[in-house]
Amino acid sequence: MPIQTAKLSDPAVRAFVTALNAHDKDAFRAVLAPGATMADDGSERNLDEWTDREIFDSHGHMEVEKETAQGRGLVALYRNDAWGEMRTRWTFQVEDGKVVRFETGQG
Incomplete structure (x- = not known):
C-alpha cells in the first residue's frame, strides 16, 4: 500500500x-x-x-512504499519514460529544511 x-x-523530503x-x-x-549533491547507484x-x-525530461514519478530513518529514507516504485518502473531506495540529508544531498539506486 503506497x-x-x-x-x-x-x-523537505515531502516537498x-x-x-x-x-x-x-x-x-x-x-x-x-x-x-546540493547526489549519487545514483x-x-x-x-x-x-x-x-x-x-525526472523532468522523462516524466519521472515516485510512489513511496516505505519510510525509514524518520522519513529521510524511502523505498519507492520509480518510473520514467526512459527506464520504465523499478523499485528504488532513496536517502536524504537535510539541513535547515533543505535537501543538501540525496542518493538513489535500485533496491
Whole structure:
C-alpha cells in the first residue's frame, strides 16, 4: 500500500517528492540547498543533468512504499519514460529544511 505524499514525515523530503511528481522544476530546485549533491547507484552525478534526464525530461514519478530513518529514507516504485518502473531506495540529508544531498539506486 503506497504512502500518500502528503503523509511523508520529513517536510523537505515531502516537498522533494511533491515537486518531482508534479514535474515542477522550480519547486524542486527550491527544496535543494545551494550546492546540493547526489549519487545514483553509488556513482556521483551532476545533479542538474541527472534530474533533467531522469525526472523532468522523462516524466519521472515516485510512489513511496516505505519510510525509514524518520522519513529521510524511502523505498519507492520509480518510473520514467526512459527506464520504465523499478523499485528504488532513496536517502536524504537535510539541513535547515533543505535537501543538501540525496542518493538513489535500485533496491
